[in-house]
Amino acid sequence: MIEDFFQRTRAMFDLPKGVVYLDGNSLGAMPKSARERVLHELDESWGRELIRAWNTAGWIDLPARVGDRIGALIGAPKGSVVAGDSTSVNLFKALLAALELAAPRKVILSDSGNFPTDLYVAEGVCRLLGRGHELRVVDPKAVECALNEGVGVLMLTEVGYRTGRKHDMRLLTEKAKALGAVMLWDLAHSAGAFPVDLAGCGVDFAVGCGYKYLNGGPGAPAFIYVRPDLQASVAPALSGWMGHAAPFAFELGYRPAPAVDRLRVGTPPVLSMSALDAALDVFEGVDMLALQERSIALSEDFIRRIEADCPELQLASPRDSAWRGSQVSFRFTEGYAAMQALIARGVIGDFREPDVMRFGFAPLYIGFSDVEMAARTLVEIVGRRLWDRPEYRARNKVT
Numbered sequence: 001m002i003e004d005f006f007q008r009t010r011a012m013f014d015l016p017k018g019v020v021y022l023d024g025n026s027l028g029a030m031p032k033s034a035r036e037r038v039l040h041e042l043d044e045s046w047g048r049e050l051i052r053a054w055n056t057a058g059w060i061d062l063p064a065r066v067g068d069r070i071g072a073l074i075g076a077p078k079g080s081v082v083a084g085d086s087t088s089v090n091l092f093k094a095l096l097a098a099l100e101l102a103a104p105r106k107v108i109l110s111d112s113g114n115f116p117t118d119l120y121v122a123e124g125v126c127r128l129l130g131r132g133h134e135l136r137v138v139d140p141k142a143v144e145c146a147l148n149e150g151v152g153v154l155m156l157t158e159v160g161y162r163t164g165r166k167h168d169m170r171l172l173t174e175k176a177k178a179l180g181a182v183m184l185w186d187l188a189h190s191a192g193a194f195p196v197d198l199a200g201c202g203v204d205f206a207v208g209c210g211y212k213y214l215n216g217g218p219g220a221p222a223f224i225y226v227r228p229d230l231q232a233s234v235a236p237a238l239s240g241w242m243g244h245a246a247p248f249a250f251e252l253g254y255r256p257a258p259a260v261d262r263l264r265v266g267t268p269p270v271l272s273m274s275a276l277d278a279a280l281d282v283f284e285g286v287d288m289l290a291l292q293e294r295s296i297a298l299s300e301d302f303i304r305r306i307e308a309d310c311p312e313l314q315l316a317s318p319r320d321s322a323w324r325g326s327q328v329s330f331r332f333t334e335g336y337a338a339m340q341a342l343i344a345r346g347v348i349g350d351f352r353e354p355d356v357m358r359f360g361f362a363p364l365y366i367g368f369s370d371v372e373m374a375a376r377t378l379v380e381i382v383g384r385r386l387w388d389r390p391e392y393r394a395r396n397k398v399t
């Protein structure tokens, strides 16, 4: 039954033959629907309708439409998520809004497992405000202890990109809010990977990525969530015309649009947002809990195989699946070269400094035979030192 279900979702993707794709945590595979949709938007909408397509093809409503579809996967009510911009830019928007609500508190608390762009953006926001704001970065395990009444915004990524370690969203949100802090989550490695309950957890702001588990394509638009009852008090820092109450009134002064639409900035990238919209078709009828169970089963199988036959590698991810996202990481001193050797044999994962080999398990298109193939290939590469070649050590720009 469940096997049949995932066979069907796999058939919705266009994957090259002979490739085992374990990098959906970084760039999701291509749904056939996304390809068809982009071709349609090019040939029919842009090509034939030209500028009329903003109305006739519904381009103008894409950010809200795609936002709502993503919202359904992350426990966000309709009208609370809007798609657009990159995750970094959305984080900038959310963080400025969150700090304004948190005033006079000036501390942003985050952790050292966070993705660097999140920390860089927070640094920039502190500098830009020029009012003594401070980014405090602690170990992921020390976040709960570091929360106190001085913290204005707790800014965390639910799943750490390096090890796949997962925070307890419910507990940390509850604790942050009880202490009067504003809660901002980055769902880059959560959305489309397992159930998220933004509304149920009382999260204030969230952002996330369109090109990882949501399969929206390279550089796909990201998304931003604002808790419904906060939306009216958000004064957008990036107050662009698409976030205006009446963009086509062309008024001289800015008036924010109602609700989350005020977090739109400029003209949406229609082609890539259409790809993301169509990619979300794959999630129709998918039970996120079943998806998570499948991801855990695949991950456990991979861990078991590697630990049994490849003692050179050390598990870097939490052993308990309750504290893992949908990826498994192993440490290996020659991890970069080993990953290149693996990729050369058609098993695609990636590498993060200094020694982490990452394997993402996107159950919509990865099955147990893929896990078996990947593990067997990796065991052979490490066991027979097949990674030990100069061409596998040469670093590419993107690792």
Ligand SMILES: *Cc1c(COP(=O)(O)O)cnc(C)c1O
Binding pocket: 086, 087, 088, 089, 114, 115, 117, 118, 157, 161, 186, 188, 189, 209, 222
């Ligand atoms: C992937 C990822 C990003 C990516 O940000 P972009 O602006 O889309 O490049 C940001 N934050 C986290 C936590 C990520 O995992």
